[in-house]
Amino acid sequence: MNNTALGAENKKEQTINFISEAHEKFYYEKLKKVQYQDVYHKALCYCLGISDDTRRNINNIYDFKTGCVKTERLHEGWQTSGSMKVVRMAFNLYCNGTPSVDDYTETEEQVNECRRYTVEDLFCCAYAPFFWQAIQIRYPEYTTYNL
Secondary structure, three states: OOEEEEEEEOOEEEEEEEOOHHHHHHHHHHHOOOOOOOHHHHHHHHHHOOOHHHHHOHHHHEEOOOOEEOHHHHHOOOOOHHHHHHHHHHHHHHHOOOHHHHHOOOHHHHHHHHHOOOHHHHHOOOOHHHHHHHHHHHOHHHOOOOO
């Protein structure tokens, strides 16, 4: 089920597509709890709301008081392959990088974790349209770019 809501970013109207009503409700509720109402936090809240698993475990993934992501949570038993993609996409858009790579000490493990942030690895799933929406939220200045 796709829901839409209107939001404003940089004085232009942007339509946001949600995977469900629960996703939309989560987005607006959590956006009120983050430290800043900037594109980084909007993309983070949007992304982490995509999956039921990440919505249920939001406080295990993100610390609302410090503004820090909890990368070690990628190793918890509740994680599924889909929820891990959601978390990695959210972390990437929020931190501009691959923060969970630092959780590993061995070079090979770091390289393998880094590969899990590639476009191919993240977008090969049913969440791809919503990841694209998260990218548009994070980079609104490019949503109307004309070649």
